[in-house]
Amino acid sequence: MKKILLTTGIVLTTAFTFGQGCSDAGICSIGHGFQSTDKELKNTIEVASIFGAGESDVTYFSPYVSYSRKINDKIALSVKVTFSSANGDFGTRAAFGDAFLIGNYSFAANNNKQWSALLGWKLPFTSSNLKINEHSLPLIYQSSLGTFDLFLGTNYKYNKLDFNVAVQIPVFNNNKNSYFKEYAGTNDFPSTNLFERKPDALFRATYTVNTKNQKFTFKPNVLFIYHLGEDSFENIYGKRENIIGSDGLTINGNLISTYKLSKQKSIELSIAAPFVIRDIRPDGLTRSFVLGLQYNYSF
Numbered sequence: 001m002k003k004i005l006l007t008t009g010i011v012l013t014t015a016f017t018f019g020q021g022c023s024d025a026g027i028c029s030i031g032h033g034f035q036s037t038d039k040e041l042k043n044t045i046e047v048a049s050i051f052g053a054g055e056s057d058v059t060y061f062s063p064y065v066s067y068s069r070k071i072n073d074k075i076a077l078s079v080k081v082t083f084s085s086a087n088g089d090f091g092t093r094a095a096f097g098d099a100f101l102i103g104n105y106s107f108a109a110n111n112n113k114q115w116s117a118l119l120g121w122k123l124p125f126t127s128s129n130l131k132i133n134e135h136s137l138p139l140i141y142q143s144s145l146g147t148f149d150l151f152l153g154t155n156y157k158y159n160k161l162d163f164n165v166a167v168q169i170p171v172f173n174n175n176k177n178s179y180f181k182e183y184a185g186t187n188d189f190p191s192t193n194l195f196e197r198k199p200d201a202l203f204r205a206t207y208t209v210n211t212k213n214q215k216f217t218f219k220p221n222v223l224f225i226y227h228l229g230e231d232s233f234e235n236i237y238g239k240r241e242n243i244i245g246s247d248g249l250t251i252n253g254n255l256i257s258t259y260k261l262s263k264q265k266s267i268e269l270s271i272a273a274p275f276v277i278r279d280i281r282p283d284g285l286t287r288s289f290v291l292g293l294q295y296n297y298s299f
Contacts, residue, residue, distance in 0.1 A: 028204075028223060028252075030118065030153065043068070043299050046064075046295070047064075049294075050062040051290075053289060054284075055189070056186075056189070058086055059086070060084065062084040064083065065080070066079065067080075076106075079099065079102075080102075081099050086143075088140075093141050096143060097124070098144050100121070101123070102118060102120030113157065117154050118151065122148065124145065124147060126143055126144045127146045127176040128142045128145055128174075128195070136184075138177075138179045138181075138184075138190075138192060139177060139195065139282060145195070146173070147174065151167070152166065153167070161207055164204040166202045167199060167200065168200045168201075170196075176194065177193060177194065190233075191235065193233050193236075194234040195231065195232075195282065196232045198228050198246075200226065200228065202225050204221055216258070218258075220253075221254050223253075224251055229247050230247045231247075231283065246280050246283075249276055252275070253274075256269075256270045265297055267293070267294065267296070268293070269292070271289070271290070273290075
């Protein structure tokens with residue numbers, strides 16, 4: 001228990017110390033709905049809210065709902081719908097974000113070892129050009145990046161350890177953002193007119209700790225996210241321009257704590273922070289902290 005409390009304290013301290021928080025375009029949480037190990041419960045509904053604070057005092061409230069279904073011992077499907085509200089000096093803008101459709105295939109377990117594979121899509125509800133009083137907004141205020149993304153991933157589980165590898169590839173770009181910092185009266189956010197985003201690759205290592213009464217589960221984990229190239233936008237002269245420093249590595253620390261209310265119900269608290277960040281994140285995913293609360297119901 002002392003080790004659990006120490007780990008919790010370290011992660012909480014880190015989350016409120018670093019200047020930027022853990023957020024992503026979807027790749028970090030795509031496999032969450034397939035983590036249930038109870039074979040009798042085939043369906044899981046998750047209702048969650050995420051609160052965060054970003055650059056230039058922008059605050060976020062981002063609820064989502066998801067449904068997962070075990071088709072059989074090997075195949076499971078999940079769908080998730082997100083919503084986001086951003087508030088800052090530009091005003092407040094809220095809208096539905098993305099829908100995630102994910103499939104998971106689990107291979108037969110062998111001596112506490114198991115592989116699984118994941119395939120999915122992210123479908124945007126907006127073209128990332130939401131406005132306030134007809135004024136264009138940077139991506140930090142947008143509820144979606146406006147891209148149709150493909151997810152490919154695999155998971156290796158060994159006893160209490162989990163290792164995930166995944167890629168998120170923008171296949172079709174419907175981003176119609178029209179924000180220029182030259183016309184905004186502030187240099188807080190980079191220009192993202194007709195923004196084009198590069199793929200992401202993720203590696204995650206997770207260690208699971210259960211208390212003796214099996215009521216509490218703690219999952220400290222570390223995520224390495226590499227942005228595979230520099231994002232770009234169309235400048236005021238109509239020419240495409242790379243955003244220098246938008247590629248590279250982000251390393252995030254995360255702690256997920258779950259309390260089991262009953263066989264069917266549980267609540268989950270998560271908090272995250274970065275240890276290494278990219279030079280610039282024009283996609284608007286920068287956070288000073290991220291705190292999530294989730295309710296799970298299985299049947």
